[in-house]
Amino acid sequence: MIVMAKLYDGISSKEHIVQIEFTNDKRVVIKSFNINEPIEDVKISTRLGNTPRLIEFKNGIRCKCDDNDKIDEILQTLKLKNAPIYKLESSWKLAVASVVAIAIFIIFMLTAGAGYTAEFLADRLPQNILDKASHITLEQLDKSYLHKSNLSNEKKAQIIKLFRKLTNDDKHYKLHFRSSPAIGPNAFALPSGDIVLLDELVFLDKDKNLYGILGVLAHEKGHYVYKHGLKSIIKGTIATSVISYFTGDISFIVTTLPTALITSKYSREFETQADRYAKSELKRLKISSKPLAKLFIDMEKYFNKKYGSKNDKSSALDWFSTHPVTKDRIKYFNKD
């Protein structure tokens, strides 16, 4: 079997046209250059599109051969293995299948896949790391957004009493009082079990027993129990990395938008779950959830006012998209 090729000796850029003969006893022969080597010592590159095939000898001589089909045929006749990669790279069916598989993979990773991964990781991350990370987060927040609480000691004592009741005195939960005019009425739970309650929210609760606040604390405890914060972070990270991996250098338009949309959707699911948890906790403590519904109405009013007066995309709007104080939600807490 003979193919025509261009030979370069690796010493000068001179080009020689040669005949390469592949003998039946698996030797490669180029008579004009006195080459007669067993085929195992000759490197024949895998086919890449229709680019010239590289045939490389141990002494540095290289040949380039345009006749790809002929070389494939020779390799087959000599029963030498031909790397499978060209088969993958040359078939339209497989190319289309790859497109579909990649699309499915992206969609899966952004939806259910991210969820599974978050569930999987959230249960396996060691608690002491979470505690440490949470404490650092709280420190950072204290430096930037949060201020000292201005609540009276009686009010604090009243809330702490409710909190103890809610957590059955479990030492893992810790309540922190802070204030933050920038954030407004809010409360949040960290993956360590630390729950931060802002003065602004306490002032909104008109219930004399502060059962609205108890409801919020139950809701935040729900976030902790279901590890929502942690899962959101994991999901967000997955979404960002998947999208930026696939978009490469055109990333910034595509990364910010869908990530935000997706994370706000995650939170909505989580909110509902935490709401259900809060309701069952209140039931356990034999306390009505109506004050919580009332508190939500007041919060909605507060943010409407703030948003209305500012008349731009303020943080309140963002807050709303993840904490939908919808009519359904209020209705849910209004019925016992």
Add this chain to the structure above:
Amino acid sequence: MNNLEYLPFEFRGDAKEFFKIWIVNIFLSVITLGIYSAWAKVRTNRYIYRNTYLNGSNFEFNANPKRILYGRLIVFSFYALFLFSTDVINNPTLASMILILFLLFLPWLIRQAISFRLKSASYRNIHFKYKGKAKDFYKIAFFYLIVFLVPLFLFGMLISKYQKDSILALIALLLIVVFYITAFPILYKNYKSIVINNSYYGKSQFNFNAQKKDAIKLFFKIGLILIVILIIVSSLLVAFGFIFKAIGTTKSNILVQSLISIITAIFYLATIAFFKGLYDGYISNFIRNNTTLNKCKFKSDIKPFRLGFISFINILATLFTLGLAYPWAKMRYLKYKANHTYFKCCDYESFISDGKEQANTIGEETMDFFDIDIGI
């Protein structure tokens, strides 16, 4: 065999063929959690090099994927360590140490990356090589810093001394601008000299010999074009803003609004792509028209606006097909550039090898990972 005519480079890559290679590369990279990406890089580069022809012979890309993988792993672990030190354990000392270390190594890494690209390439089984010293890169980096910082420093001193004299401040500012637009092109030219004059094809040396005034003129021209583009773009954006206001901010218009923001973003990306192509065109012409190899000349007659337009269409096509048009775009761009580059050589067969070495991948992978354009 004497060829005293300019011969054009020729690019024979085919969009359909490349599409299949590209998509399989992505697929395999995904299912191997990124490990295959090193092989993917080799196959992509090999496809591009092998399809680039000059005088009937093609180029070859010889990098070893395993080494690329090691390079990637090292870069990735440093980056992971950096992220870990900032985000997880929140240790600013460690983070800034890594950052400073990175900056200290950067000139060396750039040199390594240039060396990798040359060592990995061959033509007619004669390898390219880079013999530049890291020292020169540190020098250039140092000059860049001095040229950039000293005027700012002087300006700061001036301002603090004569606070009320606004005319003086204006004159000083003008002087700084004039200084920058003359100094940076010269530095750029020097950088290119270090890169090209230390590049070898076998034993033959490349030579870059450009005039300082040409470099200044070139950047002045590019700067002016950039200003014009910015004026056009910002007036269009202002027009968009008016449309925004006219539509108002009611809830039902949110869809229209987000549509407008998407159009704005696409427009923004396309403008950047246009300018990138244009810049590439001007710079490629400048470099190639001033470069020789063994006294044989290169020539380039790229039309920068045409290349800008190609790049503009490419990004639109890529965006609207969710990336699927990327292979087509890539092939089109390379084809135009190759077809407008020429080489006039007396004897293609006279080049002598200077041996070959395995290329070190760490610099290349760092540049690749952080998407730094070393422009070679």
